[in-house]
Amino acid sequence: MIVYRDIVPGDLPALESMLRRISEFAPDELPVANEVLEGSVSNPAGSGYYTVVAEVDGRPVGYATYGSTPLSRGNWEIYWAAVDPETQGRGIGRELMRRCETAVKQRGGWQITLETSSTPQYARTRRFHASCGYTEIARIPDFYDRGDDLVIFYKKLG
Amino acid sequence: MIVYRDIVPGDLPALESMLRRISEFAPDELPVANEVLEGSVSNPAGSGYYTVVAEVDGRPVGYATYGSTPLSRGNWEIYWAAVDPETQGRGIGRELMRRCETAVKQRGGWQITLETSSTPQYARTRRFHASCGYTEIARIPDFYDRGDDLVIFYKKLG
Numbered sequence: 001m002i003v004y005r006d007i008v009p010g011d012l013p014a015l016e017s018m019l020r021r022i023s024e025f026a027p028d029e030l031p032v033a034n035e036v037l038e039g040s041v042s043n044p045a046g047s048g049y050y051t052v053v054a055e056v057d058g059r060p061v062g063y064a065t066y067g068s069t070p071l072s073r074g075n076w077e078i079y080w081a082a083v084d085p086e087t088q089g090r091g092i093g094r095e096l097m098r099r100c101e102t103a104v105k106q107r108g109g110w111q112i113t114l115e116t117s118s119t120p121q122y123a124r125t126r127r128f129h130a131s132c133g134y135t136e137i138a139r140i141p142d143f144y145d146r147g148d149d150l151v152i153f154y155k156k157l158g
Numbered sequence: 159m160i161v162y163r164d165i166v167p168g169d170l171p172a173l174e175s176m177l178r179r180i181s182e183f184a185p186d187e188l189p190v191a192n193e194v195l196e197g198s199v200s201n202p203a204g205s206g207y208y209t210v211v212a213e214v215d216g217r218p219v220g221y222a223t224y225g226s227t228p229l230s231r232g233n234w235e236i237y238w239a240a241v242d243p244e245t246q247g248r249g250i251g252r253e254l255m256r257r258c259e260t261a262v263k264q265r266g267g268w269q270i271t272l273e274t275s276s277t278p279q280y281a282r283t284r285r286f287h288a289s290c291g292y293t294e295i296a297r298i299p300d301f302y303d304r305g306d307d308l309v310i311f312y313k314k315l316g
Contacts, residue, residue: 029229071190073303111300138296140312142269145231154298 002092004099007051009041011060015053018061018084024121025082036065036080049079052099054092061087064096066104066112074110097132101157111156113137118149129153160250162257165209167199169218173211176219176242182279183240194223194238207237210257212250219245222254224262224270232268255290259315269314271295276307287311 007015012034019025019033039047048070054062062083069075078100083093104112114129116122118139130136134153143150165173170192177183177191197205206228212220220241227233236258241251262270272287274280276297288294292311301308 032229069301071187072301075298075301075308110304113298113301137298138310140233140271140295140310142314143227143230143233143271146268150233152296152298 001057002090002095003055004095005053005055007037007041007053007063011053011063012037012041014060015063015082019082021085022082023085024125033080033082037063040065050103052096052103054083054096056087056092062092062096064093064100066100068107068109069113074108076104076107076109076112078112078114093128094132101155105157109157111154113152113154116151116153117144118151119147122151126151126153159215160248160253161213162253163211163213165195165199165211165221169211169221170195170199172218173221173240177240179243180240181243182283191238191240195221198223208261210254210261212241212254214245214250220250220254222251222258224258226265226267227271232266234262234265234267234270236270236272251286252290259313263315267315269312271310271312274309274311275302276309277305280309284309284311 015037016034019030025033036049037051040049040051044050048067049065050067051063051065053060064081065079066076067079069077078097081093081096101112114134116125116129134155136151137154138152140150173195174192177188183191194207195209198207198209202208206225207223208225209221209223211218222239223237224234225237227235236255239251239254259270272292274283274287292313294309295312296310298308
């Protein structure tokens, strides 16, 4: 049985260990991912990070973190989303995205942006976002590294 | 005589008062601008904000704040740039931009992005960036508010 709920402090060890097992993430991304997770646990309003967790049989197997863009009235961002490789393919990532979108609408947001990389390593991630209804709206060359562009996706919430 | 130098704590009162006199900035932007300024004074390495100040006759009359983009190897951003309305038209803004670009190159960056608004209020700002060699590379609709798009400019450093 899959349960979706807000993050709790006890989720951190399992989620941080899961992140280390996901091949897309580079080692320098892990401290940033962990900082975002920890902010959403200890002080969501102050950090501006909110995290939804997916739990299977009492074990956290995925999460998505969203927050409102500073100085924006209606744009929110999904900062990070990850699902345990062992439980991928069951629609958990898609449902996490949907939960973020519902929460953003409830808080008065009207659209979501998210950022990813143009490299082949992230091709599956880009296809996943497109299949969730996100449109590629911008690309900034050599942003992350030479040959590694920033790709911005966005979705208007109905 | 115009002097360009790194920010010092004593600049804060004059720069914060200057920001209040600049009509482009909305009231909700001032706390963010001040936070960025204060970060660059108290802890540039920790905050990731570096500020160059322009001083005329011993008085700070403008500044620009830049920093490296997290998780990027070569992209830097100019977060904020402002010149006192009374000393505009003397090329101070342009020289502040140039100083940021030189500093970014010295630190190994190869390009700069900056963000502004699509509204008529920022038309002069957009023309200024274009005249400094920045290209509009992305536009995200309704980002700041309905009808107020995000415009991203960028410039490759030679």
